[in-house]
Amino acid sequence: MFEDKNTSKTPLDNLGEFALIEALTKSVKHENKSSVLGIGDDAAVIDHNSKQTLISTDLLVEGVHFDLSYMPLKHLGYKAVMVNLSDVYAMNAIPTQITVSIAVSNRFTLEALEEFYAGIDLACKNYKVDLVGGDTTSSTTGLTVSITAIGVASKDKIVPRSGAKENDLLVVSGDLGAAYTGLQVLEREKAVFQVNPNTQPDLSPYTYSIERQLKPEARKDVIELLDELKIVPSSMIDISDGLSSEILHLSKSSNIGFHLFEEKLPMDPEVNLICEEFKFNSTTAVLNGGEDYELLFTISQKDFDKIKNHPLLTVIGHAVEQNAGCQLVNGLGHQIELTAQGWQNFSEKED
Amino acid sequence: MFEDKNTSKTPLDNLGEFALIEALTKSVKHENKSSVLGIGDDAAVIDHNSKQTLISTDLLVEGVHFDLSYMPLKHLGYKAVMVNLSDVYAMNAIPTQITVSIAVSNRFTLEALEEFYAGIDLACKNYKVDLVGGDTTSSTTGLTVSITAIGVASKDKIVPRSGAKENDLLVVSGDLGAAYTGLQVLEREKAVFQVNPNTQPDLSPYTYSIERQLKPEARKDVIELLDELKIVPSSMIDISDGLSSEILHLSKSSNIGFHLFEEKLPMDPEVNLICEEFKFNSTTAVLNGGEDYELLFTISQKDFDKIKNHPLLTVIGHAVEQNAGCQLVNGLGHQIELTAQGWQNFSEKED
Numbered sequence: 118m119f120e121d122k123n124t125s126k127t128p129l130d131n132l133g134e135f136a137l138i139e140a141l142t143k144s145v146k147h148e149n150k151s152s153v154l155g156i157g158d159d160a161a162v163i164d165h166n167s168k169q170t171l172i173s174t175d176l177l178v179e180g181v182h183f184d185l186s187y188m189p190l191k192h193l194g195y196k197a198v199m200v201n202l203s204d205v206y207a208m209n210a211i212p213t214q215i216t217v218s219i220a221v222s223n224r225f226t227l228e229a230l231e232e233f234y235a236g237i238d239l240a241c242k243n244y245k246v247d248l249v250g251g252d253t254t255s256s257t258t259g260l261t262v263s264i265t266a267i268g269v270a271s272k273d274k275i276v277p278r279s280g281a282k283e284n285d286l287l288v289v290s291g292d293l294g295a296a297y298t299g300l301q302v303l304e305r306e307k308a309v310f311q312v313n314p315n316t317q318p319d320l321s322p323y324t325y326s327i328e329r330q331l332k333p334e335a336r337k338d339v340i341e342l343l344d345e346l347k348i349v350p351s352s353m354i355d356i357s358d359g360l361s362s363e364i365l366h367l368s369k370s371s372n373i374g375f376h377l378f379e380e381k382l383p384m385d386p387e388v389n390l391i392c393e394e395f396k397f398n399s400t401t402a403v404l405n406g407g408e409d410y411e412l413l414f415t416i417s418q419k420d421f422d423k424i425k426n427h428p429l430l431t432v433i434g435h436a437v438e439q440n441a442g443c444q445l446v447n448g449l450g451h452q453i454e455l456t457a458q459g460w461q462n463f464s465e466k467e468d
Numbered sequence: 469m470f471e472d473k474n475t476s477k478t479p480l481d482n483l484g485e486f487a488l489i490e491a492l493t494k495s496v497k498h499e500n501k502s503s504v505l506g507i508g509d510d511a512a513v514i515d516h517n518s519k520q521t522l523i524s525t526d527l528l529v530e531g532v533h534f535d536l537s538y539m540p541l542k543h544l545g546y547k548a549v550m551v552n553l554s555d556v557y558a559m560n561a562i563p564t565q566i567t568v569s570i571a572v573s574n575r576f577t578l579e580a581l582e583e584f585y586a587g588i589d590l591a592c593k594n595y596k597v598d599l600v601g602g603d604t605t606s607s608t609t610g611l612t613v614s615i616t617a618i619g620v621a622s623k624d625k626i627v628p629r630s631g632a633k634e635n636d637l638l639v640v641s642g643d644l645g646a647a648y649t650g651l652q653v654l655e656r657e658k659a660v661f662q663v664n665p666n667t668q669p670d671l672s673p674y675t676y677s678i679e680r681q682l683k684p685e686a687r688k689d690v691i692e693l694l695d696e697l698k699i700v701p702s703s704m705i706d707i708s709d710g711l712s713s714e715i716l717h718l719s720k721s722s723n724i725g726f727h728l729f730e731e732k733l734p735m736d737p738e739v740n741l742i743c744e745e746f747k748f749n750s751t752t753a754v755l756n757g758g759e760d761y762e763l764l765f766t767i768s769q770k771d772f773d774k775i776k777n778h779p780l781l782t783v784i785g786h787a788v789e790q791n792a793g794c795q796l797v798n799g800l801g802h803q804i805e806l807t808a809q810g811w812q813n814f815s816e817k818e819d
Contacts, residue, residue, distance in 0.1 A: 133808070153520060158628050158721075159558035159706060160524035160619065169504060170521050173511035174601060174616055176569040180608040207510040218527040218614055250525060256612070257531040263569055263603075263614035265525055268511065277509050355510060370509075457484070 127227035129255070138253050140227060141234045145241075145248050149213045151269070152247040161249035163214060163267060169275060171212075171268040173204035179259035186310075187303040190229055192331045193262070194236025200357065201266035202244055202335040203410045207355035208277070209340060210270035214249045215241070218263040220256035244337060274349060276414070281352040281371035285415040287434040288350075288424065290339045292383040293360055294399060297406025298391040299323065299330030325387045333410045339429060340412075346423045350414035359407040362457040364443050367415065374441040377434040377455065380448050404445070404455070478578035480606075489604050491578060492585045496599050500564045502620070503598040512600035514565060514618060520626060522563075522619040524555035530610035537661075538654045541580055543682045544613070545587025551708065552617035553595055553686040554761045558706035559628070560691060561621035565600045566592070569614040571607035595688060625700060627765070632703040632722035636766035638785040639701075639775065641690045643734040644711055645750060648757025649742040650674065650681030676738045684761045690780060691763075697774045701765035710758040713808040715794050718766065725792040728785035728806065731799050755796070755806070 129137065142156050154162035163170070177183060177197055185193070198215060205212040217237055221230065241248055246266070302323045309316055320327060336355075343350065352371050354363045360382075364375050382403045392399040415436060416424070424430045434446075444452040480488065493507050505513035514521070528534060528548055536544070549566060556563040568588055572581065592599055597617070653674045660667055671678060687706075694701065703722050705714045711733075715726050733754045743750040766787055767775070775781045785797075795803040 154626075154628060158630075159555040159704075160522040160561065160617070162559070162626055163521040163523060164623070165516060165521055167517060170514040170516055170618075171511040172514060172523075172565070172567060172601060172616070172618060174567045174569050174603055174614070176571050176603045176605050176612070176614055178571045178605060178607050178612070181571070181606050204510040208513070210511065214523070216523060216525045216616065218525050220527050220529045220532070220612060250523060252525055252527045252614075254527050254529060255532050256529050258609055261527070261529070261571060261607070261612050263525070263527055265523070265567065265616045266511070267521075267523060272515070275505075275513055277505060279509075353510075 125228055129221065129223055129225060129227060137227070137230070141230055141253070142248065144238055147247040148245045149247050151213055152249055155247065155249040156251070161214065161216065163249070165269050168269040169272055171205055171208050171210045171270060171275070172265060173201055173268075174263065174265040175200050175204070177262040179261065184307070185260070187307055188331060190232040191236035194233040195240045195332055197262050197264050198237055198240035198244070198246070199333050199335045199410060201264045202246065202337070203355040203357070205266050205268035206335055206337060206340045207353050207412060208268070208270065209274050209343070209350065209353060210268040211340070212244065212246050212266045212268040214247045214267040216250040216265045217248060218252040220254050220261040222256050222258055222260070225260065244335065276350050276353040278352050278354050278367055278370035281367055281373050281415040281436050282417075283373060283436050283438055284418060285351050285436040286418060286421060286432050287364070287375055287377065287413070287415055287436065288430050289356070289360070289383065289411055289413050289433050290336050290429055291409070291411045292385045292388070293356065293409050293411060294388040294403040294406050295326045295329040295385050296333060296408035297402045298388050299326035299328070300408070301395055302326060302391065303330060323387065323391065325385055326391060330408065333408065335410055336412045342429060348416055348420050348423055350416050353412060353414035356409045356411045356413055357407060358457070359405040360413065361404040361455045362407070363413050364455055365457050367413070368443050371436070372439050374437040374439050375434055375443045376437050376441075377443070377445050379445055381431060381433045383431045383433070476579055480572065480574055480576060480578060488578070488581070492581055492604070493599065495589055498598040499596045500598050502564055503600055506598065506600040507602070512565065512567065514600070516620050519620040520623055522556055522559050522561045522621060522626070523616060524552055524619075525614065525616040526551050526555070528613040530612065535658070536611070537658055539682060541583040542587035545584040546591045546683055548613050548615050549588055549591035549595075549597070550684050550686045550761060552615045553597065553688070554706040554708070556617050556619035557686055557688060557691045558704050558763060559619070559621065560625050560694070560701065560704060561619040562691070563595065563597050563617045563619040565598045565618040567601040567616045568599060569603040571605050571612040573607050573609055573611070576611065595686065627701050627704040629703050629705050629718055629721035632718055632724050632766040632787050634724060634787050634789055636702050636768060636787040637772060637783050638715070638726055638728065638764070638766055638787065639781050640707070640711070640734065640762055640764050640784050641687050641780055642760070642762045643736045643739070644707065644760050644762060645739040645754040645757050646677045646680040646736050647684060647759035648753045649739050650677035650679070651759070652746055653677060653742065654681060674738065674742065676736055677742060681759065684759065686761055687763045693780060699767055699771050699774055701767050704763060704765035707760045707762045707764055708758060709808070710756040711764065712755040712806045713758070714764050715806055716808050718764070719794050722787070723790050725788040725790050726785055726794045727788050728794070728796050730796055732782060732784040734782040734784070
């Protein structure tokens with residue numbers, strides 16, 4: 118589906134592990150003073166002085182989390198980093214280093230892996246994060262990527278999932294659902310391509326959604342904005358599995374319920390159009406789609422004036438007492454209990 | 469080959485990801501004050517005050533790094549942690565936290581994964597390390613394990629690979645080659661078992677080697693000993709790929725050559741016996757076998773008296789000028805250039 122202009126092909130079995138690591142990491146440069154020692158020793162050394170260190174890790178498996186038939190390797194590298202940085206931002210912290218481990222089968226060439234690392238490299242540059250270590254090994258099948266992100270924050274700025282209080286406002290950044298609709302479009306085009314490889318799909322009506330699926334951005338800007346506005350959220354999480362699932366996490370960790378207002382859910386108009394075309398319910402796409410990598414957080418009501426009408430942020434509900442549970446309230450005032458139908462790996466993805 | 473006494477079997481597709489994480493991590497307790505926030509948020513929080521943070525990561529793939537037909541899952545969990553702690557000790561640092569990510573196919577049950585986590589738990593207890601996070605996901609095939617270890621050290625104690633000087637002594641802890649001979653025995657018994665599943669093998673002559681392969685220990689004791697003796701090595705690495713390969717790493721990082729004396733190589737008598745039985749050259753097993761997880765380091769000659777005749781440590785050679793290269797010197801004084809024939813994943817393991 119994507120034309121491959123890469124002409125040089127070096128099989129991995131012509132290289133040893135160390136030659137491969139050298140080839141893939143030769144362009145690595147450090148941007149953070151705290152990166153004392155990086156790739157090439159038994160461990161990386163990080164000097165965070167008196168700040169607290171944060172650590173987050175994600176494992177991405179070909180055929181489960183990504184499909185290389187429509188996900189270019191450079192985008193995959195970029196997205197794999199975003200997934201982890203998003204977790205660090207969701208603690209109201211600043212990511213500073215990452216490690217990248219890959220298990221890769223012989224079907225990949227050095228040039229393919231260089232594309233993947235070019236995506237990682239770009240993500241590191243855009244977010245001023247240093248690649249300081251990792252592991253490279255063979256796999257019997259496919260590609261597995263494990264990324265660990267390290268970050269820093271001062272003690273009084275860290276925001277866990279557990280601090281939401283009754284009457285706090287529930288706020289989300291950006292808009293939701295587009296990563297999911299983008300995935301639906303890509304899956305459909307893949308099916309069409311398999312039937313007729315000469316089809317040239319017109320993807321222009323789906324640009325925003327496809328970009329949200331293939332090249333998401335972590336919300337560094339939102340963390341910077343909260344800092345400028347002198348807001349420390351009472352709880353925060355990033356939206357990887359879907360809005361419903363994340364609200365339930367905040368609810369469980371904070372021992373609190375939530376009312377979520379359907380008419381407040383922020384959605385790009387393209388999401389509505391694709392949902393109509395595919396005959397989906399757009400609210401379901403927003404609640405359960407996942408992979409938006411937006412930030413979901415609670416703030417005290419006294420901070421409302423600071424964020425009111427800000428284009429990046431939308432108040433979508435508020436915290437209520439625990440026994441009220443987590444309810445979606447629709448335009449007619451009806452309440453529907455939220456359930457986690459997001460990313461349930463074992464039951465849904467392997468059928 | 470190993471009898472399975474586990475009678476309760478819960479398929480993973482009866483559980484969601486979060487229920488699985490809860491089941492696997494319910495016994496996790498923290499031992500380190502620096503573990504401020506652990507499993508269950510977007511990132512772990514670590515407070516290392518003014519010390520430097522170290523980070524090391526390894527990815528282990530079924531069929532490449534381990535074979536579950538003779539590696540019990542509890543041992544695999546233990547060993548996976550050891551591999552990482554060993555890297556942190558090899559920096560002369562103390563590991564304090566780990567994260568564990570697994571990708572696992574539907575063929576595993578909850579009880580099997582609980583065995584795996586029991587091994588991780590035991591390793592954490594024995595080494596006073598806290599499990600603070602991770603990721604759990606499905607795979608299309610087999611088991612992949614990614615572990616990241618975090619450690620601390622004061623700035624002046626950290627030992628990279630790059631500090632060896634001419635005339636420094638080359639020292640190794642424990643003995644070498646047994647993890648490799650253990651693997652050979654296990655591979656042979658597996659082949660016998662496949663032909664005749666009713667065979668009860670007598671593994672008693674191979675106890676030491678099999679234990680070294682299935683349940684290695686990281687050399688915490690050696691790091692504590694060096695501290696007691698007030699020795700800070702000039703360079704250090706752990707032996708995962710094989711002695712030859714590690715000496716070449718120290719050589720490259722420190723811009724120095726090495727003379728290694730064949731007759732000094734420390735070996736358990738069992739290794740010699742197995743090598744005779746299998747018609748291997750025992751020096752080759754020691755040089756290229758790998759997975760010993762002993763520490764290899766260089767010290768200044770002035771520190772020699774402190775370690776002389778210590779049962780844990782053996783001087784096996786010394787650093788020479790770079791142009792002399794890395795040479796194995798045998799009993800007749802002949803020199804043979806060392807080559808890395810260790811763990812070359814892509815060229816050797818996937819044939």
